[in-house]
Amino acid sequence: xxxxxxxxxxxxxxxxxxxxxxxxxxxxxxxxxxxxxxxxxxxxxxxxxxxxxxxxxxxxxxxxxxxxxxxxxxxxxxxxxxxxxxxxxxxxxxxxxxxxxxxxxxxxxxxxxxxxxxxxxxxxxxxxxxxxxxxxxxxxxxxxxxxxxxxxxxxxxxxxxxxxxxxxxxxxxxxxxxxxxxxxxxxxxxxxxxxxxxxxxxxxxxxxxxxxxxxxxxxxxxxxxxxxxxxxxxxxxxxxxxxxxxxxxxxxxxxxxxxxxxxxxxxxxxxxxxxxxxxxxxxxxxxxxxxxxxxxxxxxxxxxxxxxxxxxxxxxxxxxxxxxxxxxxxxxxxxxxxxxxxxxxxxxxxxxxx
Numbered sequence: 001x002x003x004x005x006x007x008x009x010x011x012x013x014x015x016x017x018x019x020x021x022x023x024x025x026x027x028x029x030x031x032x033x034x035x036x037x038x039x040x041x042x043x044x045x046x047x048x049x050x051x052x053x054x055x056x057x058x059x060x061x062x063x064x065x066x067x068x069x070x071x072x073x074x075x076x077x078x079x080x081x082x083x084x085x086x087x088x089x090x091x092x093x094x095x096x097x098x099x100x101x102x103x104x105x106x107x108x109x110x111x112x113x114x115x116x117x118x119x120x121x122x123x124x125x126x127x128x129x130x131x132x133x134x135x136x137x138x139x140x141x142x143x144x145x146x147x148x149x150x151x152x153x154x155x156x157x158x159x160x161x162x163x164x165x166x167x168x169x170x171x172x173x174x175x176x177x178x179x180x181x182x183x184x185x186x187x188x189x190x191x192x193x194x195x196x197x198x199x200x201x202x203x204x205x206x207x208x209x210x211x212x213x214x215x216x217x218x219x220x221x222x223x224x225x226x227x228x229x230x231x232x233x234x235x236x237x238x239x240x241x242x243x244x245x246x247x248x249x250x251x252x253x254x255x256x257x258x259x260x261x262x263x264x265x266x267x268x269x270x271x272x273x274x275x276x277x278x279x280x281x282x283x284x285x286x287x288x289x290x291x292x293x294x295x296x297x298x299x300x301x302x303x304x305x306x307x308x309x310x311x312x313x314x315x316x317x318x319x320x321x322x323x324x325x326x327x328x329x330x331x332x333x334x335x336x337x338x339x340x341x342x343x344x345x346x347x348x349x350x351x352x353x354x
Contacts, residue, residue, distance in 0.1 A: 025049035037269025064099030195296035197234035
């Protein structure tokens with residue numbers, strides 16, 4: 001079904017091909033016209049345009065002034081991925097009500113009030129992210145002598161995760177993967193395979209070119225860490241990519257994961273396409289709640305740990321800079337191993353105490 005949006009203009013490029021642009025943001029739209037990806041991309045473009053309109057020079061020594069300084073630095077302009085910038089911007093938009101507040105008036109007590117309000121309006125995860133963004137901006141300013149006192153945030157302000165909540169980005173079961181994989185169109189099956197058997201993140205999957213695959217291995221630079229990762233292809237991943245490339249060949253510079261019409265995925269468009277299928281499966285009771293695309297990375301870490309791999313193996317496969325993050329991903333497998341070992345210790349039938 002074609003989705004129509006107001007203020008979209010059709011035009012013809014120098015090569016004679018038709019394209020569309022959004023009059024409100026003034027930007028060209030890459031996604032195929034009328035698709036879910038198209039709608040999501042237009043929404044992102046308009047949000048960015050609105051944020052740009054509101055960027056006027058703020059009085060020196062205020063929160064808004066500190067944010068503007070942060071955005072002028074290489075740390076923001078060159079070191080942050082676009083997805084991270086978008087996430088930060090959502091919080092900065094929320095905090096725009098304190099743009100005029102002097103930095104000297106932003107102390108720990110005020111930060112707690114801001115956090116509490118964010119929690120009441122948007123719950124725990126967003127409230128903690130507000131703390132993280134304030135802390136990041138303050139540290140950037142402190143390094144340049146832009147702030148009047150120490151960082152007003154601290155680890156004690158973070159709202160702890162309530163007990164009993166389901167794990168975020170939990171591992172998928174084999175049955176869940178099989179069910180979802182079978183329901184996905186061919187192009188999204190490639191994305192799922194890259195996440196499960198190579199550990200690639202959503203944004204990296206969208207940016208990956210056909211040239212990243214040489215027939216036996218997959219290679220690319222991970223957006224979040226900047227690390228170059230090269231992995232031999234799991235036999236299942238190789239079979240899926242080979243079948244997709246046979247079905248629809250690509251040039252080396254073309255995306256490895258393509259849209260239904262053969263185009264390039266934006267991250268927002270990919271999310272819209274992926275979760276459109278997931279919502280149908282959930283409504284039908286075919287899968288349980290809690291499945292995320294990122295959870296496929298957790299599944300890979302769990303499989304490596306179950307096979308006897310340690311945190312260094314997991315860090316290398318997933319492109320993590322630290323073993324601590326790898327351990328976070330592998331915690332499910334570690335818990336299962338320890339629980340099994342504990343029962344074996346006391347069960348005579350399993351060689352334990354008699």
